[in-house]
Amino acid sequence: MKYIPSPIPIRYEYMYSATSNKSGRMQYHKIRPGVSKLRISRTEFIKAYNAIPILALHPVPLRGQDAVFQLEFYV
Numbered sequence: 001m002k003y004i005p006s007p008i009p010i011r012y013e014y015m016y017s018a019t020s021n022k023s024g025r026m027q028y029h030k031i032r033p034g035v036s037k038l039r040i041s042r043t044e045f046i047k048a049y050n051a052i053p054i055l056a057l058h059p060v061p062l063r064g065q066d067a068v069f070q071l072e073f074y075v
Contacts (some may be wrong), residue, residue, distance in 0.1 A: 012055050014056035016040075016048050019060060019070045049073065 015031045028045040030038045052075045060070035 006056065010055055010074060014061065014075050015072055016045055016075070017060075017072045018045055019072075048075070 017029045017031065018026055028040045028042055031038050032040055054073050054075055056074045058072040058073060062070060
């Protein structure tokens, strides 16, 4: 998946991330830049994705594993 970063920095309040650990299990986090990183449930991640206006999406590639899809989004 090709990703083109924004040429200008964005201001955001929270970043939500869905990443896989070494065993392949997904972990979900709600991150406030420079303040906290809170682990959240999959349901909370999905609710945030569907309900909060998103400023930017960042697909996170995992080398050698095209089937694993990781994502960060900024609100």
